[in-house]
Amino acid sequence: MPIAVDLDWISSLKGLFVQAIPQKYFQVLLLAMAFDMITGISLALKQRRFNSSIGMAGVLRKVSAIAGCTFVALLEYLLWQENILGKTVILLTVLYEATSVFENINAIDPRFGQLIQTVARQITRRLQSDADQKNDESRRNRG
Numbered sequence: 001m002p003i004a005v006d007l008d009w010i011s012s013l014k015g016l017f018v019q020a021i022p023q024k025y026f027q028v029l030l031l032a033m034a035f036d037m038i039t040g041i042s043l044a045l046k047q048r049r050f051n052s053s054i055g056m057a058g059v060l061r062k063v064s065a066i067a068g069c070t071f072v073a074l075l076e077y078l079l080w081q082e083n084i085l086g087k088t089v090i091l092l093t094v095l096y097e098a099t100s101v102f103e104n105i106n107a108i109d110p111r112f113g114q115l116i117q118t119v120a121r122q123i124t125r126r127l128q129s130d131a132d133q134k135n136d137e138s139r140r141n142r143g
Contacts, residue, residue, distance in 0.1 A: 035101050073087075
């Protein structure tokens with residue numbers, strides 16, 4: 001006699017994950033992690049320091065970050081039906097990965113760091129000039 005297995009709990013669990021975890025944010029996180037791994041491997045090859053234990057530590061760190069983000073998103077969803085904290089944790093992890101990507105690329109080619117600084121200065125100047133222009137307009141409208 002075959003044993004009947006109820007698989008409804010699997011579909012329920014899948015539905016919970018789909019609802020609780022902000023999918024677009026996780027996609028961005030996975031993309032940032034993949035790009036970090038690619039740039040890290042490229043740097044290791046350039047420096048001729050390819051070490052499997054360092055690579056394994058990086059992979060474990062990424063798996064831990066994914067698990068942590070998943071846990072926070074699930075817990076928050078189960079308690080409050082919100083995704084604000086989960087999204088914030090994921091975005092902070094993406095920021096951490098982006099920082100690592102920039103460090104890797106800068107170590108591969110230092111000219112990249114100079115390019116990023118130049119672009120950042122231009123963006124800062126543009127934002128400041130836009131803010132100054134809006135302040136001038138608001139003063140004129142008040143006066």
